[in-house]
Structures are given as C-alpha cells and as structure tokens.
Amino acid sequence: MSATSFQLISTLVRRETAMVYYDEAKDYLVEARLLPLAAAAGFGNDVDAYIKRVTVDPVERRRAVDALTINETSWYRDLSPYQAFTEHMLPRLLETRAASRHLRIWSAACSSGQEAYSIAMLLDQHLPAGWTAEILATDVSEAMVARVATGRYSQVEMNRGLPATSLVKYFTRVGSEWEVVPQLRQMVRARSLNLAEPFLGVGGFDVILLRNVLIYFEASMKYDILRRIHHHLDHDGYLLLGSTETTLDMPAHVADLWRTEPLGRVQAHRSTSSTPLASPIGA
Ligand SMILES: C[S@@+](CC[C@H](N)C(=O)[O-])C[C@H]1O[C@@H](n2cnc3c(N)ncnc32)[C@H](O)[C@@H]1O
Numbered sequence: 082m083s084a085t086s087f088q089l090i091s092t093l094v095r096r097e098t099a100m101v102y103y104d105e106a107k108d109y110l111v112e113a114r115l116l117p118l119a120a121a122a123g124f125g126n127d128v129d130a131y132i133k134r135v136t137v138d139p140v141e142r143r144r145a146v147d148a149l150t151i152n153e154t155s156w157y158r159d160l161s162p163y164q165a166f167t168e169h170m171l172p173r174l175l176e177t178r179a180a181s182r183h184l185r186i187w188s189a190a191c192s193s194g195q196e197a198y199s200i201a202m203l204l205d206q207h208l209p210a211g212w213t214a215e216i217l218a219t220d221v222s223e224a225m226v227a228r229v230a231t232g233r234y235s236q237v238e239m240n241r242g243l244p245a246t247s248l249v250k251y252f253t254r255v256g257s258e259w260e261v262v263p264q265l266r267q268m269v270r271a272r273s274l275n276l277a278e279p280f281l282g283v284g285g286f287d288v289i290l291l292r293n294v295l296i297y298f299e300a301s302m303k304y305d306i307l308r309r310i311h312h313h314l315d316h317d318g319y320l321l322l323g324s325t326e327t328t329l330d331m332p333a334h335v336a337d338l339w340r341t342e343p344l345g346r347v348q349a350h351r352s353t354s355s356t357p358l359a360s361p362i363g364a
Contacts, residue, residue: 082111082129085127086128087108087210088130090145091103091104093136093145094149095218099299099302100150100297100298102151102298110150118145118148132145147223147224147269150220150221150225151297152222153192154192154195154293154354156195156198156242158196158293159324161184161324161346162290162324163199163203164346165347166200168344168345171208174288175209175212182213183215184204184208184288185214185284185288186215186216186286187217187218187219187286188200189218189310190276190277190291190293192222193225193238194271195238195242196218197218197271198251201216201265201269202259204216204268205251205264209240211240213218217284218270218271221273226271229269229271230322232265232269233255234261235257235258235259243259248259251265276294276330280310280312280313285313286314286318287319288318288319288321289305289313289318289319292326293311293323296323300330307338308334314358315352316352316356318351319351320349320350321349321350328350338352338353
C-alpha cells in the first residue's frame with residue numbers, strides 16, 4: 082500500500098470515527114484488514130485501487146471503516162468492573178430506584194456485544210422479581226451493531242471469559258455458533274452511534290460503560306465525549322471507563338463535572354451534581 086493511500090484511508094477513518102489509532106507503523110495492519118475487502122470488490126490484491134474506490138463509494142467506505150475499527154472484547158472483560166457492578170452499584174441502585182423498579186444501562190462502544198450481554202447475565206441473576214432493565218448497546222461499526230442484535234458467537238469467542246455455567250444457562254447451540262437466549266436479547270437494544278457526534282435520542286442512564294474506546298481518540302475528543310456523556314448519566318449513576326483509561330489530565334470545565342469513587346478494585350466516575358437528570362440533552 083502506498084503512503085498516499087495510507088494517508089487517505091487513515092484520514093477517512095479519523096473523519097468517520099475520530100479514531101487516530103493507525104499511524105504509519107501500523108500500515109501493514111491496515112493493509113491486512115483491507116485485502117479481503119479489495120479482493121471481494123474485484124480489485125484482487127490491489128489495495129491502492131480499492132482505497133480509491135472507497136473515497137467515492139459510500140457503501141464500500143462503510144465496509145472499510147467497519148473493517149478498520151478495533152473490536153477487541155471479551156466476556157466480563159477485566160472482571161473487576163463486573164464485580165463492582167454486582168457488589169456495589171446494583172445494591173445501591175436497588176435502593177435508590179425502588180420507586181421505578183427500572184434500570185437503564187448504556188454500553189457505549191459495545192463491539193460485538195459481550196459487554197452488554199455480560200451485564201444482562203448479571204441482571205438476570207441479581208435483579209429482584211418485579212424489576213426491569215434495558216441495556217442500550219451502541220457502536221460506530223454497523224457490522225458490530227448487527228452482531229449484537231443477532232447475539233451469535235463463535236466457539237473461539239465463547240472461550241474468552243465466559244464461565245461454563247453461563248454458557249449452559251444463557252446460550253443455545255446453532256450450527257457451529259452459540260446464540261444468546263431470548264430472555265437476555267430482550268434486555269439489549271442495539272443501534273449505531275458515533276461517539277464523536279451528538280448523542281441524539283439515547284436518553285438518561287443509571288450506569289454507562291465507556292470502556293476501551295477513549296484510548297483511540299485525541300485528548301480534545303476524549304474530553305468532549307466525557308463532557309457530553311455527563312448529560313446522560315443520572316446524578317447518582319456510575320460511569321465506568323477501561324482499566325487503562327484515566328481522566329487525570331482533564332481540563333477544568335470537564336474535570337469539574339466528575340469525581341471518582343473507588344468501588345472494590347475499580348474507580349467509578351460519578352457526577353459532582355446533586356440534581357437528578359431531568360431531560361438529557363442531545364449534545
Ligand atoms: C476495543 S472495542 C471495546 C469494546 C468493549 N467496550 C470492551 O471494553 O470490551 C472498541 C469499540 O469502539 C468502537 N468505536 C471506535 N470509534 C468509535 C466511535 N467514534 N463511536 C462509537 N464507537 C466507536 C469500535 O468499533 C469498537 O467496537
């Protein structure tokens with residue numbers, strides 16, 4: 082792949098997703114991901130010609146951008162956020178939400194859905210009778226959103242962090258894949274959403290998981306997302322970031338919105354506001 086093609090495609094990925102993950106040192110990675118698409122589109126192994134097509138063809142552009150997102154994920158990834166959810170957040174939310182008996186959780190940047198379905202399994206196990214919950218799972222990649230809606234996983238994916246008891250309880254075998262049972266699928270709603278753009282129509286949440294995605298953005302975009310997501314978390318809700326994602330260097334106007342609270346082995350982000358969320362705004 083030529084340097085010009087690399088520049089073209091990385092600028093395009095950045096424009097569409099805000100991801101600045103790919104630098105020249107990773108051009109082999111970009112090429113490896115685009116080669117199958119180039120072949121399928123009739124360009125053989127001419128990735129340069131394929132990238133030219135991508136710049137003028139919106140359908141192919143969507144495919145290329147999808148192929149270049151980093152979708153690394155697993156069940157109960159890092160474990161401690163999920164322990165904090167069950168042991169600290171859920172007991173408190175069961176007290177504070179006793180009137181509505183309803184919880185709303187957002188898995189923002191959900192990849193293929195393991196994060197959203199891990200939470201769904203915990204809710205199925207720990208939510209008292211009479212309570213309901215909905216999990217919004219969003220990602221910029223339409224291919225990922227489609228996968229969440231389908232709820233099907235390969236054996237290799239199942240082997241990444243899912244306890245055997247959960248496999249038996251929450252999945253049925255469909256050919257060579259495993260499908261999430263309807264009782265969990267009913268809890269999860271998948272839709273595409275670009276974190277770099279206004280969060281239109283998503284509403285307010287008790288818990289937001291924004292994990293392992295901010296690392297791909299420039300600092301200014303990261304802070305802008307942390308500022309805008311604040312409008313969608315209730316005043317006593319919880320925001321969970323990835324274990325390597327810190328907010329230490331936030332500018333004052335964003336830092337003032339958040340405080341951290343240790344919950345077991347994780348630092349949850351919580352709002353500094355004491356006013357319940359009235360109506361979340363779109364940006
Ligand atoms: C490494 S995965 C993290 C998945 C999951 N949150 C976890 O921690 O396991 C990052 C996800 O962020 C998504 N992503 C990248 N840029 C995005 C954007 N601008 N808006 C929404 N999602 C984005 C990618 O498509 C990918 O699925």
